[in-house]
Amino acid sequence: MTAAVLKLRGETAPEDRARALSAEYADADAQAILERAIREEFAGEIALVSSFGAESAVLLHLVASVAPETPVIFLDTQKHFAQTLSYRRKLAARLGLTDVRDILPDTEEAAAQDPNGDLWRRDTDACCDLRKVRPLKTALDGFGSWITGRKAFHGGERMHLPAFEWNGRHFKVNPLVRWTPEDVAEYRARHDLPAHPLVEQGYPSIGCWPCTRAVEDGEGVRAGRWSNSDKAECGIHVR
Numbered sequence: 001m002t003a004a005v006l007k008l009r010g011e012t013a014p015e016d017r018a019r020a021l022s023a024e025y026a027d028a029d030a031q032a033i034l035e036r037a038i039r040e041e042f043a044g045e046i047a048l049v050s051s052f053g054a055e056s057a058v059l060l061h062l063v064a065s066v067a068p069e070t071p072v073i074f075l076d077t078q079k080h081f082a083q084t085l086s087y088r089r090k091l092a093a094r095l096g097l098t099d100v101r102d103i104l105p106d107t108e109e110a111a112a113q114d115p116n117g118d119l120w121r122r123d124t125d126a127c128c129d130l131r132k133v134r135p136l137k138t139a140l141d142g143f144g145s146w147i148t149g150r151k152a153f154h155g156g157e158r159m160h161l162p163a164f165e166w167n168g169r170h171f172k173v174n175p176l177v178r179w180t181p182e183d184v185a186e187y188r189a190r191h192d193l194p195a196h197p198l199v200e201q202g203y204p205s206i207g208c209w210p211c212t213r214a215v216e217d218g219e220g221v222r223a224g225r226w227s228n229s230d231k232a233e234c235g236i237h238v239r
Ligand code: SF4
Pocket: 077, 079, 120, 123, 124, 125, 127, 128, 129, 131, 132, 207, 208, 209, 210, 211, 234
Protein backbone atom coordinates (compact mmCIF):
# COMPACT_ATOMS: atom_id res chain seq x y z
CA MET A 1 0.00 0.00 0.00
CA THR A 2 1.37 3.39 -0.94
CA ALA A 3 2.14 6.16 1.50
CA ALA A 4 -0.41 8.28 -0.29
CA VAL A 5 -3.11 5.68 0.43
CA LEU A 6 -2.17 5.41 4.09
CA LYS A 7 -2.23 9.17 4.40
CA LEU A 8 -5.63 9.27 2.72
CA ARG A 9 -7.00 6.60 5.06
CA GLY A 10 -5.56 7.96 8.25
CA GLU A 11 -6.33 11.63 7.98
CA THR A 12 -9.31 12.06 5.73
CA ALA A 13 -13.04 11.88 6.43
CA PRO A 14 -14.84 9.27 4.29
CA GLU A 15 -16.66 11.87 2.20
CA ASP A 16 -13.39 13.64 1.46
CA ARG A 17 -11.65 10.36 0.76
CA ALA A 18 -14.31 9.46 -1.82
CA ARG A 19 -14.09 12.94 -3.32
CA ALA A 20 -10.32 12.75 -3.59
CA LEU A 21 -10.44 9.34 -5.24
CA SER A 22 -13.09 10.52 -7.70
CA ALA A 23 -10.95 13.50 -8.65
CA GLU A 24 -7.84 11.36 -9.02
CA TYR A 25 -9.72 8.89 -11.24
CA ALA A 26 -11.82 11.43 -13.15
CA ASP A 27 -10.32 10.40 -16.48
CA ALA A 28 -9.40 6.82 -15.62
CA ASP A 29 -10.90 3.80 -17.33
CA ALA A 30 -13.00 1.20 -15.51
CA GLN A 31 -10.15 -1.30 -15.27
CA ALA A 32 -7.94 1.23 -13.47
CA ILE A 33 -10.73 2.18 -11.05
CA LEU A 34 -11.37 -1.47 -10.23
CA GLU A 35 -7.70 -2.30 -9.78
CA ARG A 36 -7.29 0.58 -7.33
CA ALA A 37 -10.46 -0.34 -5.44
CA ILE A 38 -10.04 -4.14 -5.30
CA ARG A 39 -6.30 -4.54 -5.00
CA GLU A 40 -5.36 -1.48 -3.02
CA GLU A 41 -7.86 0.93 -1.56
CA PHE A 42 -10.45 -1.55 -0.24
CA ALA A 43 -8.50 -4.80 -0.53
CA GLY A 44 -10.21 -7.68 1.27
CA GLU A 45 -13.27 -5.64 2.17
CA ILE A 46 -15.05 -5.07 -1.14
CA ALA A 47 -17.86 -6.93 -2.91
CA LEU A 48 -19.62 -6.56 -6.24
CA VAL A 49 -23.41 -6.38 -6.10
CA SER A 50 -24.87 -7.70 -9.35
CA SER A 51 -28.40 -8.34 -10.56
CA PHE A 52 -27.14 -10.51 -13.44
CA GLY A 53 -29.36 -8.31 -15.57
CA ALA A 54 -29.17 -6.86 -19.06
CA GLU A 55 -25.79 -5.08 -18.77
CA SER A 56 -24.25 -7.08 -15.92
CA ALA A 57 -21.89 -9.23 -17.97
CA VAL A 58 -19.53 -6.31 -18.65
CA LEU A 59 -18.83 -5.45 -15.02
CA LEU A 60 -18.71 -9.10 -13.99
CA HIS A 61 -16.12 -9.71 -16.71
CA LEU A 62 -14.06 -6.69 -15.65
CA VAL A 63 -14.08 -7.74 -11.99
CA ALA A 64 -13.21 -11.33 -12.94
CA SER A 65 -10.24 -10.04 -14.93
CA VAL A 66 -8.93 -8.16 -11.87
CA ALA A 67 -9.73 -10.71 -9.15
CA PRO A 68 -12.15 -13.60 -9.85
CA GLU A 69 -12.31 -14.40 -6.14
CA THR A 70 -14.03 -11.08 -5.42
CA PRO A 71 -17.29 -11.77 -3.55
CA VAL A 72 -20.31 -11.22 -5.83
CA ILE A 73 -23.63 -10.62 -4.09
CA PHE A 74 -26.74 -11.65 -6.02
CA LEU A 75 -29.98 -10.68 -4.31
CA ASP A 76 -32.26 -13.65 -4.97
CA THR A 77 -35.59 -11.96 -4.37
CA GLN A 78 -37.46 -15.17 -5.29
CA LYS A 79 -39.18 -13.02 -7.93
CA HIS A 80 -36.60 -13.22 -10.68
CA PHE A 81 -37.35 -14.37 -14.20
CA ALA A 82 -36.30 -17.99 -14.74
CA GLN A 83 -34.03 -16.67 -17.50
CA THR A 84 -32.14 -14.54 -14.95
CA LEU A 85 -31.47 -17.50 -12.66
CA SER A 86 -30.20 -19.57 -15.58
CA TYR A 87 -28.06 -16.67 -16.82
CA ARG A 88 -26.60 -16.16 -13.33
CA ARG A 89 -25.42 -19.81 -13.22
CA LYS A 90 -24.00 -19.90 -16.74
CA LEU A 91 -22.29 -16.51 -16.62
CA ALA A 92 -20.63 -17.11 -13.25
CA ALA A 93 -19.22 -20.40 -14.54
CA ARG A 94 -18.10 -18.90 -17.83
CA LEU A 95 -16.26 -16.02 -16.14
CA GLY A 96 -14.65 -18.20 -13.47
CA LEU A 97 -16.13 -16.23 -10.57
CA THR A 98 -15.48 -18.31 -7.47
CA ASP A 99 -17.51 -16.57 -4.77
CA VAL A 100 -21.02 -15.73 -6.02
CA ARG A 101 -23.37 -15.52 -3.06
CA ASP A 102 -27.14 -15.97 -3.49
CA ILE A 103 -28.74 -13.81 -0.82
CA LEU A 104 -32.37 -14.59 0.02
CA PRO A 105 -34.87 -12.68 2.15
CA ASP A 106 -35.03 -13.64 5.80
CA THR A 107 -37.35 -16.66 6.00
CA GLU A 108 -39.23 -15.56 9.12
CA GLU A 109 -39.64 -11.99 7.92
CA ALA A 110 -40.92 -13.19 4.54
CA ALA A 111 -43.42 -15.55 6.20
CA ALA A 112 -44.67 -12.77 8.45
CA GLN A 113 -44.77 -9.89 5.96
CA ASP A 114 -45.45 -11.61 2.67
CA PRO A 115 -47.00 -15.03 3.40
CA ASN A 116 -48.65 -15.25 -0.03
CA GLY A 117 -45.75 -13.79 -2.01
CA ASP A 118 -47.87 -10.97 -3.38
CA LEU A 119 -46.70 -8.01 -1.32
CA TRP A 120 -45.48 -6.41 -4.56
CA ARG A 121 -49.14 -5.94 -5.59
CA ARG A 122 -49.89 -3.78 -2.54
CA ASP A 123 -46.64 -2.11 -1.55
CA THR A 124 -43.59 -2.26 -3.79
CA ASP A 125 -41.47 -0.26 -1.34
CA ALA A 126 -42.17 -2.75 1.45
CA CYS A 127 -41.53 -5.67 -0.90
CA CYS A 128 -38.18 -4.22 -2.06
CA ASP A 129 -37.28 -3.53 1.54
CA LEU A 130 -38.01 -7.15 2.50
CA ARG A 131 -36.43 -8.78 -0.54
CA LYS A 132 -33.58 -6.43 -1.44
CA VAL A 133 -32.71 -3.64 0.98
CA ARG A 134 -32.56 -5.57 4.27
CA PRO A 135 -30.90 -8.69 2.79
CA LEU A 136 -28.23 -6.51 1.18
CA LYS A 137 -27.60 -4.68 4.43
CA THR A 138 -26.96 -8.03 6.14
CA ALA A 139 -24.88 -9.37 3.22
CA LEU A 140 -22.64 -6.30 3.32
CA ASP A 141 -21.79 -6.70 7.00
CA GLY A 142 -18.04 -7.05 7.10
CA PHE A 143 -17.50 -5.18 3.85
CA GLY A 144 -16.41 -1.58 3.83
CA SER A 145 -17.27 -0.99 0.19
CA TRP A 146 -19.18 -2.30 -2.78
CA ILE A 147 -19.07 -2.03 -6.55
CA THR A 148 -22.14 -1.03 -8.56
CA GLY A 149 -22.91 -1.11 -12.28
CA ARG A 150 -24.79 2.20 -12.38
CA LYS A 151 -24.28 4.41 -15.41
CA ALA A 152 -25.11 8.05 -16.07
CA PHE A 153 -27.11 7.22 -19.19
CA HIS A 154 -29.68 5.39 -17.03
CA GLY A 155 -30.90 8.87 -16.13
CA GLY A 156 -32.45 10.20 -12.93
CA GLU A 157 -30.15 10.37 -9.94
CA ARG A 158 -27.55 8.33 -11.81
CA MET A 159 -26.71 11.17 -14.17
CA HIS A 160 -24.31 12.87 -11.78
CA LEU A 161 -22.65 10.01 -9.94
CA PRO A 162 -18.93 10.15 -9.14
CA ALA A 163 -16.66 7.11 -9.51
CA PHE A 164 -16.31 6.83 -5.72
CA GLU A 165 -19.02 7.67 -3.17
CA TRP A 166 -19.51 7.48 0.58
CA ASN A 167 -23.12 6.69 1.53
CA GLY A 168 -22.75 7.10 5.27
CA ARG A 169 -22.11 3.39 5.80
CA HIS A 170 -20.06 2.10 2.86
CA PHE A 171 -17.91 3.36 0.04
CA LYS A 172 -19.48 2.70 -3.34
CA VAL A 173 -17.42 2.31 -6.49
CA ASN A 174 -19.06 3.10 -9.85
CA PRO A 175 -16.48 2.16 -12.50
CA LEU A 176 -18.92 2.29 -15.44
CA VAL A 177 -20.55 5.59 -14.59
CA ARG A 178 -19.28 7.35 -17.73
CA TRP A 179 -19.92 4.45 -20.11
CA THR A 180 -22.36 4.91 -22.96
CA PRO A 181 -24.66 2.23 -24.40
CA GLU A 182 -22.20 1.99 -27.28
CA ASP A 183 -19.31 1.35 -24.87
CA VAL A 184 -21.27 -1.48 -23.24
CA ALA A 185 -22.16 -3.05 -26.59
CA GLU A 186 -18.60 -2.72 -27.90
CA TYR A 187 -17.10 -4.34 -24.76
CA ARG A 188 -19.62 -7.18 -24.87
CA ALA A 189 -18.87 -7.85 -28.51
CA ARG A 190 -15.08 -7.63 -28.06
CA HIS A 191 -15.15 -10.21 -25.27
CA ASP A 192 -17.93 -12.32 -26.78
CA LEU A 193 -20.02 -12.03 -23.63
CA PRO A 194 -23.42 -13.74 -23.72
CA ALA A 195 -26.49 -11.51 -23.56
CA HIS A 196 -29.25 -11.95 -21.01
CA PRO A 197 -31.91 -13.89 -22.96
CA LEU A 198 -34.59 -11.25 -22.33
CA VAL A 199 -32.63 -8.44 -23.99
CA GLU A 200 -33.64 -9.58 -27.46
CA GLN A 201 -37.25 -9.58 -26.28
CA GLY A 202 -37.13 -5.84 -25.54
CA TYR A 203 -35.88 -5.70 -21.93
CA PRO A 204 -32.94 -3.25 -21.65
CA SER A 205 -33.19 -3.29 -17.83
CA ILE A 206 -34.22 -6.42 -15.95
CA GLY A 207 -35.38 -6.79 -12.37
CA CYS A 208 -38.09 -8.94 -10.79
CA TRP A 209 -40.76 -10.29 -13.13
CA PRO A 210 -43.74 -8.57 -11.42
CA CYS A 211 -42.10 -5.16 -11.76
CA THR A 212 -40.40 -5.32 -15.17
CA ARG A 213 -41.86 -5.02 -18.66
CA ALA A 214 -40.40 -4.75 -22.13
CA VAL A 215 -40.00 -1.19 -23.43
CA GLU A 216 -41.27 0.40 -26.61
CA ASP A 217 -39.07 2.12 -29.18
CA GLY A 218 -37.99 5.53 -27.87
CA GLU A 219 -38.56 4.73 -24.20
CA GLY A 220 -35.73 5.10 -21.67
CA VAL A 221 -33.58 2.21 -20.54
CA ARG A 222 -35.37 1.91 -17.19
CA ALA A 223 -38.88 2.79 -18.43
CA GLY A 224 -39.97 -0.82 -17.96
CA ARG A 225 -39.15 -0.88 -14.24
CA TRP A 226 -42.14 -0.29 -11.89
CA SER A 227 -43.76 1.33 -14.91
CA ASN A 228 -47.19 1.69 -13.26
CA SER A 229 -45.85 3.91 -10.51
CA ASP A 230 -43.46 6.76 -9.69
CA LYS A 231 -40.97 4.33 -8.21
CA ALA A 232 -37.60 4.50 -9.98
CA GLU A 233 -35.18 2.69 -7.65
CA CYS A 234 -35.53 -0.35 -5.41
CA GLY A 235 -33.97 1.41 -2.45
CA ILE A 236 -30.56 -0.24 -2.19
CA HIS A 237 -28.94 2.96 -3.40
CA VAL A 238 -30.74 5.25 -0.98
CA ARG A 239 -28.26 6.86 1.33
S1 SF4 B 1 -38.78 -5.32 -7.70
FE1 SF4 B 1 -40.96 -5.89 -7.31
S2 SF4 B 1 -41.02 -8.08 -6.80
FE2 SF4 B 1 -38.85 -7.36 -6.70
S3 SF4 B 1 -38.51 -6.91 -4.57
FE3 SF4 B 1 -39.13 -4.97 -5.52
S4 SF4 B 1 -41.41 -4.87 -5.39
FE4 SF4 B 1 -40.75 -6.99 -4.88
